[in-house]
Amino acid sequence: MMSEKKLNFLILIFLFLVPLFSILLNDIYITTLFSKIVILAIAGIGLNLILGYGGMVSFGHAAFFGLGGYITGILAFHFNNYEPIQILVFEFEGTNQLLFVWIFSLIFSSLLALFIGYFSLRTTGVYFIMITLAFAQMLYYFSISWPTYGGEDGLSLSLRNQIPFLNTMDPITFFYICYVWLIIAIIFVKFILNSPLGISLKASKENDDRVRSVGINPKKVKLISFIISGAITGLAGSLYADLNRFVSPTILSWQMSGEIMILVILGGMFRLYGPILGAFFYIILEQFLGGITENWQFWLGLIILLEVLYAKAGIMSFLIKDKYDEKTSS
């Protein structure tokens, strides 16, 4: 039992030290595994902003994750091909520079989130869950049926995208790049949550009418938060594409949306570091169960089910002393 601050600090230190362990153990696999954890944690932090703090249950965050991934893949594809990207009359060069790739991923996933959010936020409750799912499914089927970028087979990147002075093909370097993004995501979301925007977001989760009555437009607050959330998840998707050097429609599928959602809940909503812990346990559980039984999904399902039915507060709450719990959720 400890305070949340202390636990948060421990999580960050632990993740920071992992590559050192893997050097000691001479095991690159662990570093790659932890890169995956960190990336999914970033996606989870993005989702949690609207899910935990805004009460918007988006079942379509794979759309942003996948778009970020595909932008990364497509830019690299055109860079390697020396063929410019044609959009109507405009032509763009592909790039393998991570800084550009990230900027494009952020811009495009923000635009997508603006589009999806604008229409989805007209609905609430289960309709919201389903319309976000529908938009993600549109992209999923589009990616399957559009053959230019591999269709169902996906798209391979021959090399990871580059960043000046660093060797991104080195697993440990790449891990720390992801780690830095995790820190940026945490600081940014924390800043948002303490800003007027975040405060009105949390308020609008409780009561839209009261927010409106103090002269704030709750819809606008929700839309802006939705865009930020989508952008963060999109960036995670971009990192994920570079980590695997591969994108396929799988990262746009509804199972992906479900996975991001599960790790948020597993770690504990309403807590900034919840998704990090959730991603850690989800991936470790997957690896551990996958190692001992072929039918690991069965046991994973059972664990998730039990956690939802009996221990909803999430893993964070097991480890923390203070009793700030989600009475607000039910």
Add this chain to the structure above:
Amino acid sequence: MEFQLLIEQFLNGLQFGTMLFLMSAGLTLVFGVMGLINLAHGSFYMIGAFGAALFAEITGSFFIGLISSFIVAMFAGVITEILVIRKLYKKDHLDQVLATFALILIFSEGIRWLFGAYPLYLNIPAELNASVSLPLEIIYSKYRLLIIAIGILIAFFLYILTSKTLLGIRIKAGQNDRGMISVLGVNIKTLYTIVFALGAALAGLSGALIGAIQSVEVGMGEPVLILAFVVIIIGGIGSIKGAFVGALLVGVTDTLGRFLLPELFKLFFDNADANLIGSSIASMSIYILMAIVLIFKPSGLFGERSA
């Protein structure tokens, strides 16, 4: 020729639609009455198909297979409702989504455990595996006509059930006011179990019917589940009529879209491009339809309240 092909595609759409209706009916009732989002509904579709394949193999009769699909899925529904679903009614949508997502993992892996990873085949009996001539020189599969007939029959049965019988009145009452109906002495727990099991059984039946055309395999339920959600959202959650209209709309839009859109784009682009763009848009067409419906009618075509 074009005209016959068009009619044939339209019938395919109708067949797809009636099958979707069997899936959506349970989903929409369960949501309307119990307020539960059940992602695991697709698992009953799969369980029904596997049940049918198993019993058809044992008995050698396709029809016994079909009937057992209904019964097996119903039993699975009853057990799931009592063990898990019951605990979810009072939880929020997020918990329901997660718990039923977990159920999908459990069911899919459980089936893979029992039956192995390879798809099973359910063979249509020879007398159904033929074509019939319809008026206007249209030749169409007997089996698909049977599916359309079964779908319409069940739609009619559900209409009678929900509007003319005591059970239907109770279901409707439960939809409107849960507290009141239990005060009036209706055992709400049993009612919920019946509704859930009925929905599961219908899903199981449609799984068996389609399993005979395609193949019976793990994960077959999820794509259909998503479509069924699209259907009930378009139709309005909780409405059987909405589910029927929505299912036919989705079935026909999807099938005709795949057929007509490439032709349409041929007017503007050359053949290869037209096929590419047409089929890409066709694969998204029902989601576009759903988005349009929701933008103009945020609670669906026949939905009364926003859930």
